[in-house]
Amino acid sequence: MWPFGRKSASSPAPGPVIADQLEARPASEPPVPGAATADNIHRIEGTLESVLRTDPMALQDAIAEMSALSGRLEGMLVDFELTGQLNRFSGSVAAAYARLNNTVGGSPDIILRQMTIGQTLKWPALLAFADGMVDNMVLDQDTLRMVELYDLHAGESSPEAIHRAVQYSMMTVGHVSTESDWSKLLDELTYGSALLFVEGAPAVLVLDTVKFQARHIGRAQSEPSIKGPQEAFNEILLTHMNQLRRRIRSSWLKFDSMTVGGYTKTSVLVAHIEGLTNPELVSAIKRRVAQVKVDEVQELHQIADRILERRSTLFPMTRTTERVDWVARDLLRGKVALIVDNDPFVAVYPNTLMDFYQTTQDYVFSTWDGTLVRLVRLLGIILAVYLMPLYIALTSVNPDLVPTKLILTVAGSRQGIPFSPVMEVIIMYIIIEVLREAANRLPQQLATTLGTVGAVVVGTAIVKAGIVDDLMIVIATLSALGLFTTPSYEMTAAWRWLFWIMVVGAYAFGIFGMILVTVGIFTYLCSLENFGVPFFTPFGPTRIVDLADSWVRAPANWFVNRPTYTRPVDVSQARPTHVRGDMDLYQAQRDARQ
Amino acid sequence: MRMPGRFVAFLTGLSLLLAGCWDNRPIDTRALVLMMGVWPATGGRVEVAMEIPTPSGLTTLTGGGTSAGSQGASAAYYVLTGTGSNVMSALSNAESMANGDVYLGQTGMVILSTELSPQARKMALEALARIGSFDKTAYLGVTESSERAFMDFTPPSSPLPALYFLNVFGCKSCMPVALDQTVWTSEQDRYTAGVSLWLPLLVPAAKGFRINQMVLFRDNRLAAILSPTATRWLGMALGRTHKAAFGVMTIFPGAPVAVRAVTAKSSPSYRMTHGQLHLRVALNLVGTVDLLPAGDATAPTIHRLDTALARMVAHKVAHALVLAQKLGVDPVGFGRAYLFRHPHAGREWARLYRKAPVTVTVRAVIHNLGDLT
Structure with missing residues (x-):
């Protein structure tokens, strides 16, 4: 587009306007506004080219832009003359056509169809819709066919009467509303609604014909679970709501709708359960979302990153999930969900460190299994963050702390290795990071192959090449696997950064340095807050009740109350179940006898 | 009090600069002293001998194999010796002949000769107490054998003599009488009034070291070698x-x-x-x-x-x-x-x-x- 390119130097191609089907245009029909001006502009174009020593292509761009602007202005002038406002539809279908054709009509997916209403009266009308975003079946059968075939009565010749008849008698579309404001009309058009302009009627019928091309509801890829629900969100906001409603069939489940994005006008929902969730939390989130002023919102984090108190924290403050069951669970624990259109991930607030280490699977199996897997995850963090630095500290700074037999083994395995332990660690970690990123970018099938290649081929080759020792391969593998035990991907980044800090501490100060960095990590964790909730709770500050669902997972009947850190209005979530064993069995048998 | 970020960064940078991490040497580049002994030398001097594993010995150990000791073709260790007027100078002389940084932090066994004079024995024990990098948990024993006879002896069950002692003294319930004494406990006995120092006598024998005799000391003087x-x-x-x-x-x-x-x-x-x-x-x-x-x-x-x-x-x-x-x-x-x-x-x-x-x-x-x- 001028002045940035020459490809569109010619005048903008008009939208795929379907041929006029009017058999006889009414005598009172005004000429198409802007047509005469465009002709005049084209006529003087040749003259200008010869007179002015300018680039004719640039000139053509300018002429095309001017032509479109002229058409838009003339349409606006007609509306202004009839209504006194520039932004209001006047009832002139011709003006509406000019205005639409010169604003969105240049886009091939915007369809403007001039038509008539009724078999006998043939009242002029204009139908506008975005191709591909509407349900063609609804549009063809429930709108066009009904409008064209409907036989208007003699008494329905006034525009208002025709408009009323179309809205209440002809349309079989589920939801029909009226709107006159042009800015809202354009928003509705680009959202997938069909607009029906009736000549003479100042209100435009907005037909809910939206039907997006949607991805099917699949399994949660990023948070798999062996058992339990597998359902994941897709990109469609309506589906998000449906999925959550199916799980929480309570009228108290509320979706507060907002729009964010100057151009994208993305729908954002703040989901919560009224009467359960702390209203201050809901209000705070809504207020912060409303303050987000950006041109585009393509995905959740463009909003989520802007509504936090501290936006550059090392640890993630936003827990995102694609699991429907997890969002439903969090809502019922007194949290608030932030749902953004076009993103299959949903953010929940507020979050603590433990929220990133809890999964559905923890609750599907027994308390012993749940506790065990969580302890394994804790061990995974320790391995990922400490193992390699410990190797550096013990082989370079504090070898006196290692048992003699072990140090002999380490020293023996390092014979002939040209690099120091710290260099070995750097090399191996870079390889791990490269493999991780490559695996993320590749399709699932290739990623598996890459993992095998990385683990076996590269690992074996690098030892044979004498770059790192055998022990380092074991340590690197354990470290990498330890990081993969973290269920939430966003949390791994924090530990990966802390790993490097730990390496520096270990290399500079040995074990003492590692302890210093550990103290620093705990201090930092204690300083973080998330919507007023301490990030390190229930450990700091200590919440004894919440410890039951931390690194240990207590039996289900322990969870009588909701977590204290969400400060819910409705604290209790269950009553203890008293199973009477033999007494219940006796009662059942007695009932059966009777 | 909220510390400015620049100040924290300055402190961190300063501590890193002062840490001296560039002096850190990987363990494989150090000469690990696993066993050390002090013997009398001529002219009132003392001789310090150190057992240090060789690279091939370390590789063999890692692979789980055995080695023929210092006498074999692929020796698992070598003995570094140095003489001096006292233990420290003898240690320095020995260190000057090493091809790496001599590291005493992994010393597992210290031998004192029964032939040492009371004064030399006292100085040796005090020197051990003063060496900063020396691991105080090393086992301590005495021997009547000469330096060559003792340090060159490799027990058949262990390629490294130091490992033999670590195994024997590490398992207290494996011996009829646990005669393990460490440098640390001997220091306690030496500096505590009312208790006499005793040490195990280490005798090279055909199948290993015979450790069933106790040597009693009275004010750094050898009082008696007890029978088994x-x-x-x-x-x-x-x-x-x-x-x-x-x-x-x-x-x-x-x-x-x-x-x-x-x-x-x-x-x-x-x-x-x-x-x-x-x-x-x-x-x-x-x-x-x-x-x-x-x-x-x-x-x-x-x-x-x-x-x-x-x-x-x-x-x-x-x-x-x-x-x-x-x-x-x-x-x-x-x-x-x-x-x-x-x-x-x-x-x-x-x-x-x-x-x-x-x-x-x-x-x-x-x-x-x-x-x-």
Whole structure:
């Protein structure tokens, strides 16, 4: 587009306007506004080219832009003359056509169809819709066919009467509303609604014909679970709501709708359960979302990153999930969900460190299994963050702390290795990071192959090449696997950064340095807050009740109350179940006898 | 108080600069001293010998194989020696010949020659205490062998002699009498009034090192080298018996009964009565009888066996204590307990100790019957 390119130097191609089907245009029909001006502009174009020593292509761009602007202005002038406002539809279908054709009509997916209403009266009308975003079946059968075939009565010749008849008698579309404001009309058009302009009627019928091309509801890829629900969100906001409603069939489940994005006008929902969730939390989130002023919102984090108190924290403050069951669970624990259109991930607030280490699977199996897997995850963090630095500290700074037999083994395995332990660690970690990123970018099938290649081929080759020792391969593998035990991907980044800090501490100060960095990590964790909730709770500050669902997972009947850190209005979530064993069995048998 | 970020960054950078991390050397580039010994040299000098594993020896160890020791083609270790007027200078001389940074932090065994003069022995022990990087948990022992005979001897069960000692002394319940002494505990004994230093005697033998004798010291002077038998009884008074075996002759004449796996707990104490010091050791023995004649495995027989065992042990332990008393050494540490309550009675302690009657009470229990595996 001028002045940035020459490809569109010619005048903008008009939208795929379907041929006029009017058999006889009414005598009172005004000429198409802007047509005469465009002709005049084209006529003087040749003259200008010869007179002015300018680039004719640039000139053509300018002429095309001017032509479109002229058409838009003339349409606006007609509306202004009839209504006194520039932004209001006047009832002139011709003006509406000019205005639409010169604003969105240049886009091939915007369809403007001039038509008539009724078999006998043939009242002029204009139908506008975005191709591909509407349900063609609804549009063809429930709108066009009904409008064209409907036989208007003699008494329905006034525009208002025709408009009323179309809205209440002809349309079989589920939801029909009226709107006159042009800015809202354009928003509705680009959202997938069909607009029906009736000549003479100042209100435009907005037909809910939206039907997006949607991805099917699949399994949660990023948070798999062996058992339990597998359902994941897709990109469609309506589906998000449906999925959550199916799980929480309570009228108290509320979706507060907002729009964010100057151009994208993305729908954002703040989901919560009224009467359960702390209203201050809901209000705070809504207020912060409303303050987000950006041109585009393509995905959740463009909003989520802007509504936090501290936006550059090392640890993630936003827990995102694609699991429907997890969002439903969090809502019922007194949290608030932030749902953004076009993103299959949903953010929940507020979050603590433990929220990133809890999964559905923890609750599907027994308390012993749940506790065990969580302890394994804790061990995974320790391995990922400490193992390699410990190797550096013990082989370079504090070898006196290692048992003699072990140090002999380490020293023996390092014979002939040209690099120091710290260099070995750097090399191996870079390889791990490269493999991780490559695996993320590749399709699932290739990623598996890459993992095998990385683990076996590269690992074996690098030892044979004498770059790192055998022990380092074991340590690197354990470290990498330890990081993969973290269920939430966003949390791994924090530990990966802390790993490097730990390496520096270990290399500079040995074990003492590692302890210093550990103290620093705990201090930092204690300083973080998330919507007023301490990030390190229930450990700091200590919440004894919440410890039951931390690194240990207590039996289900322990969870009588909701977590204290969400400060819910409705604290209790269950009553203890008293199973009477033999007494219940006796009662059942007695009932059966009777 | 909120510290500015720049100040924190400055502190971090400064501490990193001052950490001296660029001086860190990986373990494989250091000469790991696993065993160190001090012997007398000519002209009143001392000789320090250090056992250091070779790269090929380390690789062999990693692979789980064995090596022929320093004498073989692929020696698992080499011995670095240096002489000097004292241990520190001898150590420096030896270090100058090493092809790497000599690292004493992994020293597992320290040997002192019985031939060292009291002054040299004292200086050697003080030097060990002063070396900062030296691991104080290293085991300490004495030997009558020469430096060459001792350091070049490789026990067949271990490619590295130091590992042999680490295995032996590391498992206290594996020895009849645990004679492990570390540099740390010997320092305690040396600097604590009222207790005499004792060390195990290490003798190279065909199958390894023979460690069944105790060497008693009196003020850094070698007081006596106890026989294996005396060592066993004195070790019992010290509470270091974990797996002893005795033959009780008095129950069935002509048919000794073997009592094995005897564990002894010792509770030494003293008592002052009318200005007279009484020394007392209460022993609690638990053991197993291998085999009794048919029909004799009855409670009265076991009881008689308990009594006979207690009487025999009490007699022998008392005899060993009296022997130590005559030598003027107090390895059990009666004096430490006495001087704790009478800190100004240091001079009279020696006199009181020599004249103190010794009583040993033994409670023996045979708690098991049958063959041991």
